[in-house]
Amino acid sequence: MSNIYLSARTESFTESVIREMTRRINIVGGVNLAQGFPDFNPPEELLDAAIQAMRDGYNQYSITWGSPRLRQAICEKVDWHNNIKADPDKNITVTCGATEAMMSAMLAIINPSDEVIIFEPYYENYGPDTIVSGAKPVYIPLIEPDFHFDPEVLKAAFNDHTKAIIINTPHNPSGKVFTIEELELISELCNEHDVLVITDEIYEHILFNGLPHVSPASVSGLGDRTITISGMSKTYSATGWRIGWTIAPEHITNAIRKVHDFLTVGAPAPLQEAGVVALQMPRDYYSKLSKFYNHKKETLLWALTDTGFKPFVPKGAYYMLTDISAFGFESDVEFALHLINKIGVATVPGSSFYSTRELGCNKIRFAFCKTEDTLGKAIERLNKLKVT
Template sequence: MPHPATRLKSFSESVIRGMTRLANQYGSINLAQGFPDFNPPQELLAALHRAADGMNHQYAVTWGAPRFRQALAKKITRFSGLPVDPDKHLVVTCGSTEAMMVAMMTACNPGDKVIVFSPFYENYAADAILSGAEPIFVPLSPPEFKYDSEALRKAFEQKPKAIIICNPSNPSGKVFTREELMEIATLAEKHDTFVITDEVYEHIVYAPHKHVSFATLPGMFERTITCNSLSKTYSITGWRLGYVMASAEVIAQARKVHDFLTVGAAAPLQEAAVVGLEFPDSYYEGLLKEYSLKRDLFLDYIAKTGLPYTEPQGAYYVLVDISSLGFARDTEAAEWMTREIGVTGVPGSSFFREPVNHLIRFHFAKQEETLRAAGERLLKLTKRR
């Protein structure tokens, strides 16, 4: 019998989704996979009903329904100031997961190198391998998860074709400063490197931190491939609506990749999501206020357990240090918590290139009552310490 491709041996199935299955098995509160346990705004649900009753059930334009792209371009311009052309600068994808794959396959040839900051969202390493690229890992040092400028410079000297930046970052919650992004921009220009950004948490950034979209930096639009989605901003992770934004020259190639990966995103969902893209600024202000309250509530419980943690600057994840619980590996700790405590997180080792086995990632995109229930269960950890 023939053997499957050897490149598949170098990574596993998603640890995050695996922890969700374990949570379901034990009836545990799932703070592993980052999706809400509450519905999206009522206006979106009403729009979904209208779209379902309308004539939106056949293929949309491959790279995105015109009405959706027009609304998306206006929303991006409103928040970034970039003059985005809906017909030249956008490809609508099946979530940001496809967007990242499209970006990687558009930017990289087999054998190219790609800089990845560690810790990283687990898909990035797999995306590089599936694209035939070789990751160069640059560590981010806690608690603020800053990179070492000399290490980054040496990584760029290896002539990478691209660098991946998750900003705000999953899993660390880091928000890159403008100064850090400008340093990366200078190196990217010097070494003629693409910058692939994942900005899905752009509207979940806690004061005093500010999100800076890399494409808005001077001279960077032409070399930036921005990946984003509607999943987190509008609490519609199951709708799988993402996009790639780049220069017209890059998008012309990205459309080819997207076309033969998935053909197109769901037409009725694109129609319904237009309503969300047209929400007023007050929606985004309310979103941030809501997540700020959730963060404070959940971190207060973590603090009461006595376990050290890193306060997230953005996104809705927190890395918790479980060294004092006495487990040899974080995978063992995460599975024990699921069975015995009834709260499920993600072993931190799945996000690091380095041998890190003392962290668990929890997310707090849940209703207040869910976070309180999870927090009360986590307080049982004080008895084990």
């Protein structure tokens, strides 16, 4: 059938490379270190709370912008963890994951000809988010090995069309954690040019070596111009529950709520109730989570280095981006396909995180949010690659 039936918008999307790698590894029956979902369950008490919520009758639409109990729990948690003061009635919108939160936020603020600054490499959804909302993306390189940005390059990117800058800290795929100095510079520029910040903090509880999480909204000058996005997926190992949220000034929240209502009506009602139990977990749950992932990071780091990779050591999140030059392949995609078909391990080709594919063609990304057993199997297979 002819493509005349399809929108130009969708024509410009490519299939998610991450999902494609998952499909291919499932065909050969290998180990999936491509997609960023844990291969283990959320904490038991959350499972019990979800079942109980269904039994208690939370099975119909919740209030569009989120269950009052969950919005209250979000406000209490961001007060102690993020240093953000929020009002459950004015500032919070519960969405279907951070994914919908980002799309609703963009649709709520973008007008034709608006530009949005994105640091690259970037989480691959930000590309389609800008296309659907009609924004023009302006990419700022993060420079290896520590993925800092050049302040002069960032300054030069701000102009009269700039509507927003997207920050993702801790960062997927690099593991970068934005420093307070970087956030202060961003605050200065956003205030000078009247620009909003959209910050994706879905990995806010996975940081290594005692690094603290700093929410951009808590940085001087950014409180009134920041949309903070987070959710349950990564912190509570519940990517399938689809619970996320935005925290934003009241007038922006009102716009986000309208978009969210028409996109999805609401997030799953019983899982929002279970979310209250999640957000009220004892505080040592979070320090244990970081330690849990730090151990996996160290295991993978050692194994990849031993095999001949040159990994970039992540400061947070649960991915490891690595240089693959030592293996002498033509491209990242060719190498990733070799890993799937000959070694039995799925990864993500680096080029899927860049606007210009060449920039990522000497890298791949491993996800380490997997059981010891899964990681062990992957490492055993990767041993076959050893450069001797």
